[in-house]
Amino acid sequence: MLLVDAANAESDRLSKISSNGGTKKLDSIIEIGRKMYHDLSERGVGIAGISVGGKSKNDQEARVYSQRVFHNAAGLLKNFHIVVFIDEAQNTPVKDSTKGVLDCLHDPPDKIPLLAIFFGLSDTESRLTECGISRPADERVVSLEVLTREDASEAVRGVFKAYNFTGSREDIETWVEHLAKLSQGWPQHVSRVSVAASRVISNNGKQIGEELLKQALEEARRRKESYYAMILRRCSGQPWVYKKLALMAREKNGILSLDEILHIAEFSRTRQGKPVDDFLTDALHAGVLIETREPPNRYRIPIPSLGDYLRSLPEDLPAGI
CATH class of the missing domain: 1.10.10 (Arc Repressor Mutant, subunit A)
Structure with a gap:
């Protein structure tokens, strides 16, 4: 019911800013969405570890039904360019019901202009292969590596600018250089060292100075180790x-x-x-x-x-x- 309520609220919001023609199309899409949600609630289907509704009698039935849902929606969706983002895809369960949904996302029926983007850890590709998605298009699998030193430095500068920290150009660049190096380009560390430095600066009049750098780096190292301790607990x-x-x-x-x-x-x-x-x-x-x-x-x-x-x-x- 929370999904239906959210859809109703979004429908009302978009209706206020849409033209009459656009509103009618939007109402049609929302209505088909409600019907799809109702049917899914009755029969049940799952993807990426999330189950919606009841349990199908068997996996094959759920797979056929998930494909039918896409076919039924094709007429309304054919004039829209749709991008579906799926996070934590490494946790996708290997089941027929999942395979049915993934088949439709990977090769949309009835020429629905749909693009699916999967985000996950390094074993995501092998998990999706187990689910039946094989032979991805050339150069469509991208491994997100660490940030370059320049990109990490720019991210730290962005935090300093966002908080309106002040200081000489030389001091600011010294801080940026040390923090970017400490982060090793890892996005989680870029965030943690930036937060550590920001708290030290904020607690000292928002002024970036050389005398506070040692304190900021010690706090940043502590935050890095707390992140590693969290990984070990997992x-x-x-x-x-x-x-x-x-x-x-x-x-x-x-x-x-x-x-x-x-x-x-x-x-x-x-x-x-x-x-x-x-x-x-x-x-x-x-x-x-x-x-x-x-x-x-x-x-x-x-x-x-x-x-x-x-x-x-x-x-x-x-x-x-």
């Missing part, structure tokens, strides 16, 4: 396992094979003493590892300082490992 295994992973990565020039990871995984146990189920996926989704595209089927720790953090963990490795 992991199912004991901390020493990830320390071993980082030590081996250093020995292998940063790149690990699946066999090397699975060898370590043999010794991994949960906090309850049970073997970790699917250690690799667990490490990927926690953010400890990412899959490389070149060479394929290899893995690395995404942030250099995360590797340093894991190697510095106080846990001792068990004898013989």
Whole structure:
């Protein structure tokens, strides 16, 4: 019902700013949306880990029904250019009901001008392949790497400008240089070091000065370590396992094979003493590892300082490992 209420509110808002012709088209789209939602609620369909409505009698029925929904909507949607954004796509369940929806998003029926964009972690492509999406168009799979030093610096400057911080050009650029370097271009770190610096500056009259830089960098490093501690808490295994992973990565020039990871995984146990189920996926989704595209089927720790953090963990490795 929350979805219906939101649709009604948006319909009212858009109706006020649309022409009469546009309003009629909008009303038609909203009405078909309500019908689709009602049908989905009755039968049920799921995508990307989210289920809507009841449970279909079987997965095949849900798959056929999801395709029928797109066919029924084709007449109304054919004159609109639609972009669908799907986040956390690495969690897409491998089910027939999901495959039906993804088939329609990947190859829209009745020439619906629809483009689907999937966002997810480094194993997203392999998960979508399991769901039936194969042979993506050339150069349509993009791995988002770290920001360049220039881009990270510009992001930090943008934060300083947004808060109207003042200071000499030389002092500002010194701060920007140190913070961008500390972030290592990782977007999460760019945000955290910028917040750390901003709080120090705000607490000292919003004036950027050389004497405060050391304090800001210490706070930024603390925030980076708190982020790494959060990643470690997401992991199912004991901390020493990830320390071993980082030590081996250093020995292998940063790149690990699946066999090397699975060898370590043999010794991994949960906090309850049970073997970790699917250690690799667990490490990927926690953010400890990412899959490389070149060479394929290899893995690395995404942030250099995360590797340093894991190697510095106080846990001792068990004898013989």
